Amino acid sequence: MSDGPASDGPVIDRLAGLPPLREVIAAHGLDARKRFGQHFLFDLNLTRRIARAAAPLDQGTTIEVGPGPGGLTRALLLEGAGRVVAVEIDPRAIAVLEDLRAVAGNRLEVVAGDALDIDPSSLGPAPRRIVANLPYNVSTVLLVNWLHRVDALQDMVLMFQKEVVDRLAASPRSKDYGRLSVLTQHVCTVQRLFDIAPSAFVPPPKVVSSVVRLRPRPAAERLTDLRPLERVTAAAFGQRRKMLRSSLAAVFPQPQAVLERFGLPPTARAEELAVGDFVRLAEALDE
Helix, strand or coil: CCCHHHHHCCHHHHHHCCCCHHHHHHHHCCCCCHHHCCCEECCHHHHHHHHHHCCCCCCCEEEEECCCCCHHHHHHHHCCCCCEEEEECCHHHHHHHHHHHHHHHHHEEEEECCHHHCCHHHCCCCCEEEEEECCHHHHHHHHHHHHHCHHHCCEEEEEEEHHHHHHHHCCCCCCCCCHHHHHHHHHEEEEEEEEECHHHEECCCCCCEEEEEEEECCHHHCCCCCHHHHHHHHHHHHCCCCCHHHHHHHCCCCHHHHHHHCCCCCCCCHHHCCHHHHHHHHHHHHC
């Protein structure tokens, strides 16, 4: 397959010769819109740092969600991504990305659609990784969706609001520990990488952002079906100030007996249980 215009010369040189992103969005009238959760990151040093965190990128498929004007997309290509699939819901941004695709050739595919409706395994050959500055308004929904489909993924390097990463990495008995902590830590190892100040974005968000690497644990160490774990954690943390013998009554007919079976005090509260404790309760629910 031809690389199209990029075949006339080195792709890297053509990418480096593109106009600055600020000029691109001005030319296309691409203002950031709240309904898409958009905050554009223009600093190529920062976007390339994110891309390098996901290396190596030369094999398989790099999936980017919410690329907007393509700042991180450029960085992924400059850092050697062999194939980038950019999933974008905003039709205005798709027109901008088409200009980038004309330079990158078959190294970049632009998919118009909602990432919530797309199975990552359909977007290209393995190994697959997701690298994204996620739209804040759907970031945790997207993550939980990918946790259910993690067998299709090798790695995820994602940017969230810092408070979300605090929850992903939280330990038991801390204020940030909750349902998202348990689900994510059961499925993946969580490595906080670095923070990005609001001033780096246009428009600047009200909060600091953080980049995190989530690497799926071996399949043998994970539940094959996360739905029981979701049900147990939803019941426990949905009423987190209640004792577990009360909050788990929503999912177990005799919660005290189940807790005692695993040596867990019925008077404990959700934040006191380790991830493995919740997994055992989920397995009991699945029985």
